[in-house]
Amino acid sequence: MEEKDLIKKLEEISLPAIELPTHKARLKSVLIERYFQEKRRGEFFGFFRKLLPVGMVAIILIILISTNLIFPKYSLAKAKEIALQDPQIKEWVEKGAVIKDVEIIQNRAYVLIQPPEKTREVPIEGKTAIGVPSVSNVEKEEFKGALAEVNMREKKITKIEKITPPIITLTETEKEKVREIAEKDLKVSGIIPKEAEIQEISSLPPQLELIKKGNSVQIMPEPKTENRASIIYQSGEKRWEGKIDLSKERVEEVKFLGEIEE
Amino acid sequence: MNLDEERELVERAKKDSEAFGKLYDEYYSKIFGYILKRVANLDIAQDICSETFLKALKNLWKFRWKNISLSAWLYRIANNEITNFFRKKKHKLVSLEKISEPIDGSNPEIELIEAEDRLKMHQDFLKIQEKILKLPPKYQEVITLRFFEKKQIKEIGEILGKKEGTIKSLLHRGLGKLKEDFFETK
Numbered sequence: 001m002e003e004k005d006l007i008k009k010l011e012e013i014s015l016p017a018i019e020l021p022t023h024k025a026r027l028k029s030v031l032i033e034r035y036f037q038e039k040r041r042g043e044f045f046g047f048f049r050k051l052l053p054v055g056m057v058a059i060i061l062i063i064l065i066s067t068n069l070i071f072p073k074y075s076l077a078k079a080k081e082i083a084l085q086d087p088q089i090k091e092w093v094e095k096g097a098v099i100k101d102v103e104i105i106q107n108r109a110y111v112l113i114q115p116p117e118k119t120r121e122v123p124i125e126g127k128t129a130i131g132v133p134s135v136s137n138v139e140k141e142e143f144k145g146a147l148a149e150v151n152m153r154e155k156k157i158t159k160i161e162k163i164t165p166p167i168i169t170l171t172e173t174e175k176e177k178v179r180e181i182a183e184k185d186l187k188v189s190g191i192i193p194k195e196a197e198i199q200e201i202s203s204l205p206p207q208l209e210l211i212k213k214g215n216s217v218q219i220m221p222e223p224k225t226e227n228r229a230s231i232i233y234q235s236g237e238k239r240w241e242g243k244i245d246l247s248k249e250r251v252e253e254v255k256f257l258g259e260i261e262e
Numbered sequence: 263m264n265l266d267e268e269r270e271l272v273e274r275a276k277k278d279s280e281a282f283g284k285l286y287d288e289y290y291s292k293i294f295g296y297i298l299k300r301v302a303n304l305d306i307a308q309d310i311c312s313e314t315f316l317k318a319l320k321n322l323w324k325f326r327w328k329n330i331s332l333s334a335w336l337y338r339i340a341n342n343e344i345t346n347f348f349r350k351k352k353h354k355l356v357s358l359e360k361i362s363e364p365i366d367g368s369n370p371e372i373e374l375i376e377a378e379d380r381l382k383m384h385q386d387f388l389k390i391q392e393k394i395l396k397l398p399p400k401y402q403e404v405i406t407l408r409f410f411e412k413k414q415i416k417e418i419g420e421i422l423g424k425k426e427g428t429i430k431s432l433l434h435r436g437l438g439k440l441k442e443d444f445f446e447t448k
Contacts, residue, residue, distance in 0.1 A: 001444045003437055003438070003441055006437055006441050007409075007437065009390070010409035013387050013409075014384055015299065015410055016387060018377045018380055019291060020304070020308065020377055021373065022369075022370040023311070023370065024290050027312050027315060030312075031315055031319055035279045035319060247349065
């Protein structure tokens with residue numbers, strides 16, 4: 001098909017002109033109701049914005065004095081310190097896990113521990129790749145993350161919950177996009193030989209963060225670490241990995257994984 | 263509504279809900295229609311449309327008039343919401359359930375079913391839209407705006423915040439990829 005034929009087809013196509021009056025009316029009601037909420041919020045903060053130049057110092061002083069006198073200081077550093085006293089958490093950290101985030105709500109701290117980001121294993125029968133753990137060496141119960149609850153008053157861990165981050169499967173379209181982004185990237189063409197073949201394209205699990213929700217926390221993916229993929233290349237015995245940001249359509253890094261040996 | 267009238271209405275809408283309501287009435291059909299042409303699904307279009315107008319409401323106070331119609335800004339929000347939807351493969355439901363009673367005795371379920379039947383009658387559109395959906399979002403946007411929304415290159419540039427030359431280039435490349443898909447299907 002020629003481009004001009006395609007353009008003609010697109011220009012002449014019969015387009016749906018569909019309305020949903022009920023949705024239109026209901027949405028308008030919700031929006032008007034929300035309008036007033038937003039306005040009240042704006043007026044509330046607007047009042048303080050006016051006060052700010054005049055009473056800023058006084059207000060800040062009052063808050064500082066009252067929090068220091070009435071409420072004890074619960075610091076994030078203290079919460080981390082208490083968490084690291086736990087033998088299980090200490091073991092995870094010694095094996096490479098990190099304390100990714102801490103949130104304090106009243107007298108409780110929530111500590112999020114995540115394993116370091118590492119290359120997904122692509123096992124090859126009878127062989128192991130240096131730098132890439134073989135399937136047989138992988139621990140049966142791999143640590144995927146945990147959330148610890150700390151009682152700041154009693155200075156001890158009250159609960160540790162293991163977490164399982166969601167596994168995201170890439171669609172064929174997304175895999176194709178990963179290929180395209182990698183093919184056009186100078187880092188990839190500079191480091192990876194042309195004859196290298198793609199072995200695997202998979203999603204990279206996002207880093208997690210804690211979001212306060214009422215009297216507790218929710219574990220959510222960090223927005224800027226979502227929508228990333230890994231692409232593994234192999235040429236002979238050598239392997240490389242590219243990390244792709246699908247949202248920004250760019251290659252974040254390319255690294256040499258090592259050589260496969262018998 | 264000309265640009266001057268719109269500008270005045272936008273400024274009033276920042277403080278007056280009735281003015282905001284007028285803007286909503288003016289642009290709902292256009293924005294909903296655009297979203298529907300992008301996603302070809304009425305349920306999803308409703309949700310994305312709701313999110314679009316909610317975002318517009320939340321951010322209206324930040325909107326600075328640059329002698330470009332408000333509709334360009336609304337299209338841009340809609341584009342972002344559509345991209346977010348396809349990226350996350352889920353959509354946040356805006357709680358219209360707050361309003362428990364249907365308005366004016368209307369039945370939204372029947373309305374939706376009838377609308378879906380009308381949509382299914384546009385088979386040519388649905389087939390071509392399926393192919394457009396396989397393209398990267400940057401090509402989907404320009405093709406839909408140009409051929410389905412009948413926007414000029416300049417307008418598309420205002421909506422997407424890109425230069426006219428870039429829009430033409432994206433259109434040309436997008437049509438090239440779409441053409442390949444037609445060729446492969448044959």
